[in-house]
Amino acid sequence: MAKEITSRNEDYSQWYIDIVKKAELADNSPVRGCMVIRPNGYALWENMRDQLDRMFKETGHVNAYFPLFIPKSFLSKEAAHVEGFAKECAVVTHYRLKNDPNGGGVIVDPEAKLEEELIIRPTSETVIWNTYRDWISSYRDLPLLINQWANVVRWEMRTRLFLRTAEFLWQEGHTAHATSQEAVEETLKILDIYTKFAEEWMAMPVIIDARWKSFAGWHFALLGQNFAKAFDVTFSNETNQQEYVWATSWGVSTRLIGGLIMTHSDDEGLVLPPKLAPTQVVIVPIPKPNEVISEAAEKIMRALRAKGITVKYDMDLKNRPGFKFAEHEMRGIPVRIGIGERDLANNQIEVARRDTKEKMSVSVDGIADYIENLLTDIQQNLFNRALAYRESHTTKVDTFEEFQEVLDGKGGFVLAHWDGTGETEDKIKELTKATIRCIPLNNELEDGKCILTGKPSKQRVLFARAY
Amino acid sequence: MAKEITSRNEDYSQWYIDIVKKAELADNSPVRGCMVIRPNGYALWENMRDQLDRMFKETGHVNAYFPLFIPKSFLSKEAAHVEGFAKECAVVTHYRLKNDPNGGGVIVDPEAKLEEELIIRPTSETVIWNTYRDWISSYRDLPLLINQWANVVRWEMRTRLFLRTAEFLWQEGHTAHATSQEAVEETLKILDIYTKFAEEWMAMPVIIDARWKSFAGWHFALLGQNFAKAFDVTFSNETNQQEYVWATSWGVSTRLIGGLIMTHSDDEGLVLPPKLAPTQVVIVPIPKPNEVISEAAEKIMRALRAKGITVKYDMDLKNRPGFKFAEHEMRGIPVRIGIGERDLANNQIEVARRDTKEKMSVSVDGIADYIENLLTDIQQNLFNRALAYRESHTTKVDTFEEFQEVLDGKGGFVLAHWDGTGETEDKIKELTKATIRCIPLNNELEDGKCILTGKPSKQRVLFARAY
16 A cells, blocks of 8 residues: 555655545545545544644633625725635525426526625635624723634635645634734734644644744734724723724634645655544554454553553454555554564564654553653654754855855755845845745844845844745 | 513513523624524534534544535435425535726626536535545445534525524534444434433433434434435445445534523523533622632632533622623523622522522532532433423323314323324324324334224324424
């Protein structure tokens, strides 16, 4: 099975698709651009969702649910919104089918035309702010810290499973505050949650853009009063004056799964951080289940489950251990335990870790503690590996010549001084096709000179070419 | 606040709407027939969903996610499906908006017309079975025990919050089996889960219809091979012969929340079973928070939370205790604790239960155990009360005369013998407007005579008039 995967060096894009399909994470659907998220992929999403949801709730957020449909007129209200992503979207124009009088199955009933077309939400921002108008009247109604887990649709022309699909699942937080200061604090709080989730759960090191645009598939809208103004959402403050409400909005989607796959996986298939893996340990009987092996497996499973570790016993009788090993590696199960009778007679079992593919002979005594530590170790190793990868693909340069050399040669990210003007940013893009990808939040300050203009600069920023 | 609710006897329908709106469970939305589920209502749905999800997973089911859109042609494939609910549905015909050249905001781009219209799923049955064709080829791929949590749309003309809305949230299980026997076993397993959930969590006594049509908002499709035939889903059995797959399908929706409200609530507002209440206990300082009271509240909260009980402390300074009491009653919080300084000096607090509105003076010592038992007691009392209500509204009759008398007078359900034929059922309907609502599964057998024809009957069935 494993050999069916295209190697990453040979064809990155095909390697990615092979993993998604062969690890049974997702499939294409009969509707162009929409995917079927298979049980393996959905269990992964559930783990991500549940953890984020816990973090949102611990910081005072609550969930709600707003309608799938947006009246078309709402999209005209917020000008920046119209100019943004709102154009390519699914439009509902009719509300009934009927039997084709000519016997051609069902047809759209032309008499059931809607007076105003409805848009399938590309985001719920407009309908939520339209609702907030009714919910907010006084400073005592604020802050409103609401999140929604939902499906949204953006009619993308080129789609790729998880990374860009017409329909995707996401959470969208839309909070309302009395002051801009509170909105800034809310945004920092969410950035903190996202960073923690990325690093501690997804094992992905992140650099937050101080401009809060986005990072690695995390969407941030700029905070402000534009939606409050578009939907006339005001509140009376403590001195009884009407003010517009301040907004924040933030979201992550099933696109994160694409990032997770690309960060950790290899030519044998999916690699998952143990904290998100739906199955953390699989036990394979060698060469097949029998009473002695199954009894040992049951005992180990009980001990692991008592520690909250998820474990499965592969009792399939049809396939040989080698085939099973490849299959479980393909699916990214972090730890495999092989139990054979001969080893067992010596109180030993074989433990293999997915990340490094090392195999260890381990005593059955204290196996649960051993596996628990191993899972922590794998989680940390994946983070370290991703961090090392990023660092090895980031080069500090001090001159424009070096800058060009790195872009044309080694590639990756380039850390360089920049004078802070849009003009220089544009000029650099024109000359090199590289753009500023991130001005790191909490960046280390360092005096330097802009690589292009030589003007003074206080910090390095991250450049890269679009790939 | 409480006095704003219409009394149930005066106007049942308005009483229901008042509770939904004033307990802040849901609101109407700008899109006709769609609702906004507010944080209080959504937290209730989350508790219901999470518990059902645990029960599904414990019995071997997994979750997946299928597309929102269904190609129109799919709906022509399964004839019964077309004749059923599939006609009134939202139809997507276009995929792009554009700026109105005449400055009228955004308009639908006439050039972006889909070749084949897409239907917003009224159920995912067709797209799921279309997918199963690719996933199932051998008996080793079966059973497939898949569930989906999703939003669906049915273009209802008359809608009521939760009970009937154009968009609603639900779970839909679609399982595939090698034999009809396995499909029957699956159905019985799910009926068992639904019954347990209704009785132990929702505190609603249920009678399952042996015909599995539906009960109290639970949807069951008849199991069979019709979808497998429509979408050509076959498998090779152990002797290598191709057979059609057997299906089951089952679902519950946000409509359950409507049933929950109607079963337990009263003229003071919502009443919730403790096992589903998002907040189980609220602490109200009397008359307002101070250091002594807040310290006692904190201590009680820690003790309750250690037992997994959810508790909130109402620190609002603006409103008086009486107002707060009414508000928390309106929202259905099962237990209220009042803490006043004078009581506290005697090591006492006041505990009020929402279901009976009894107030008890209770010692602070061992309060956590006391509250834990009280919550169990309330849960059981709500079930008993609902059961007693149903029994008092169900009358056994032995003659057709009695049958008519009860229908015209007391009303409710009538338990009567019936000869088992559709002909008699139709005739009874014609004469009395009453129909068979349920042939109870595992019904007590009893020899008797059909109330209409006098022919022998083995069991009583439940009749009622549509209301």
